[in-house]
Amino acid sequence: MAKYIINGPCENFGGNVKISGSKNSALPIMAAALLSEEESVLDNVPHLSDTDVMAEIIKGLGCDIYRDKHGSMRISANITKPKRLRDYSLFSKLRASVLVMSPCLARFGNVRIPLPGGCKIGARPIDLHLKGFAAMGAKIKQGHGFVEASAKNGLVGTRIYLDFPSVGATENLMIAACLANGTTTIENAANEPEIIDLADFLCGMGGSVTGAGSDTIIIKGTTRMHKNNHKIIPDRIEAGTFIICAAGLGSGIKTENIEPLHLKPLLAKLTEMGFMFETGLDFIDLKPCQKPKSVDIKTLPYPGFPTDLQAQTMSLLSTSDGNGMVVETIFENRFAHIPELCRMGAKIKTEGNAAFIEGVKRLSGAEVKATDLRAGAALVAAALKADGTSKIHDIEHIERGYENFVEKLKNLGVDIKKE
Known part of the structure; x- marks a missing residue:
C-alpha cells in the first residue's frame, strides 16, 4: 500500500492552486x-x-x-x-x-x-x-x-x-x-x-x-x-480542503477555478475565526492569519456546513486558539480521524455525535492511516503543520477525491512524496 511522507511544518506554504472538476x-x-x-x-x-x-x-x-x-x-x-x-x-x-x-x-x-x-x-x-x-x-x-x-x-x-x-x-x-x-x-x-x-x-x-x-x-x-x-463545475470540497490547509498554517492561498458562493458556509466560519479573504467571479484569495480563534461547527445538508469538510475543519481547530466543538449530523461514523489526529498530539474528546477540541500550540509528526477520503485529507492538513515527519498510510482513500494532490501540494511549497 502506498503512503504519503510529509516533512513539516511547511513554513513557505502559499501561492495559487487551480481547482479540478467536481x-x-x-x-x-x-x-x-x-x-x-x-x-x-x-x-x-x-x-x-x-x-x-x-x-x-x-x-x-x-x-x-x-x-x-x-x-x-x-x-x-x-x-x-x-x-x-x-x-x-x-x-x-x-x-x-x-x-x-x-x-x-x-x-x-x-x-x-x-x-x-x-x-x-x-x-x-x-x-x-x-x-x-x-x-x-x-x-x-x-x-x-x-x-x-x-x-x-x-x-x-x-x-x-x-x-x-x-x-x-x-x-x-x-x-x-x-x-x-x-x-x-x-x-x-x-x-x-x-x-x-x-x-x-x-x-x-x-x-x-x-x-x-x-x-x-x-x-x-x-x-x-x-x-x-x-x-463539470469546480470541486468545492477540494477548494475548501486547500483553504483549510493554508488556514492551519496561518498562510495565504488563492484558489482558482472556483465558485465562491459554493463555499459560503466555510467562509463564514473562517471569518468568525479571524480570517480575511477576497473573492472574485472564479477565485477565493485567503489572507494570512497567525492566531485563528476556535469556533463551533455543526454539519447540515446544503446550504449548511458540509460534512465533507468536517474532518479537515477539525484538523484546523486542533491548533486554533481556545476550545471548539464539532457536531456531525449527517453520518454517524465520521469521527474515525479523531484517534489519528490525537496520535499527532491533538486534544479531542467525543460524546455521541459531538467532538470537543482543545486547541494546542503544536502537533507532532506520526504514522497514521486514512480511514476514508475526507479523514485522509484532514491528516494531510495536520501533517503540514506538525513538527517532524508524518507518514500517512492507506492513501488510496485520499486519491478517490483529489486530483494530482501531491503535485498541487508540492507547487504550494509542501515537502511531500508518495512511496
Whole structure:
C-alpha cells in the first residue's frame, strides 16, 4: 500500500492552486449520459480512482467511453440492452455506482446491480432510491448481494417525498424521471450545487427539470434524450480542503477555478475565526492569519456546513486558539480521524455525535492511516503543520477525491512524496 511522507511544518506554504472538476458532480452526470444512445462529451472531469471505477462500470454495461489527459470524456450508450453487471469488486469501491440504476431502468426497463460500497462513514442504505423507483411503478427485488428493479411498461411520473434530503437519491430519481411518462415532483430534495449541475446537464439533453437548488424539483418526462456537451463545475470540497490547509498554517492561498458562493458556509466560519479573504467571479484569495480563534461547527445538508469538510475543519481547530466543538449530523461514523489526529498530539474528546477540541500550540509528526477520503485529507492538513515527519498510510482513500494532490501540494511549497 502506498503512503504519503510529509516533512513539516511547511513554513513557505502559499501561492495559487487551480481547482479540478467536481467528483460529486462528474459521477452522476457520467451516469446520466446513459439516458441517450448518442455520444455526450463531458469536460473538466477529474482524473480520480472514483471516476475510473465509474468508467469501468459504464464499459461493463457495453457502452463506449473514452477520456483524454485534459479532462475530456466521451460517453456513447448506443446499445439496445445493457450487459448484466456482476463485478462486485467495482461496486464495492464506489457508493455512486448505484446511480447507473436510473438510466438503465428508465431506458431499458430493467437493471440489476451488486449492492454498492464506498467510504465506511456510516450506514447509507439505498432505500430512498428504491422507494422512489417503486413509487414510479418499478418492481424491486433484493437478495444475495444484488438489487434489481424492473418496469416493463416504463416508469410513471409521480410525487415523491424524501424522508431525508439525500443527494444520491435526489440524483437517481431526477435521472429516472426524465424518461418517465408524466411529471415527477421530488419534495424535500437535496439542493447542493452538484444537483444544479446535474439538472443543467439533463436540460441540455432535452429534459425538463425545474426547481433544482430548492427543496422541490419538478421533472417532466420525455420519450427521448439526446447528446450534450457539458463542463463539470469546480470541486468545492477540494477548494475548501486547500483553504483549510493554508488556514492551519496561518498562510495565504488563492484558489482558482472556483465558485465562491459554493463555499459560503466555510467562509463564514473562517471569518468568525479571524480570517480575511477576497473573492472574485472564479477565485477565493485567503489572507494570512497567525492566531485563528476556535469556533463551533455543526454539519447540515446544503446550504449548511458540509460534512465533507468536517474532518479537515477539525484538523484546523486542533491548533486554533481556545476550545471548539464539532457536531456531525449527517453520518454517524465520521469521527474515525479523531484517534489519528490525537496520535499527532491533538486534544479531542467525543460524546455521541459531538467532538470537543482543545486547541494546542503544536502537533507532532506520526504514522497514521486514512480511514476514508475526507479523514485522509484532514491528516494531510495536520501533517503540514506538525513538527517532524508524518507518514500517512492507506492513501488510496485520499486519491478517490483529489486530483494530482501531491503535485498541487508540492507547487504550494509542501515537502511531500508518495512511496
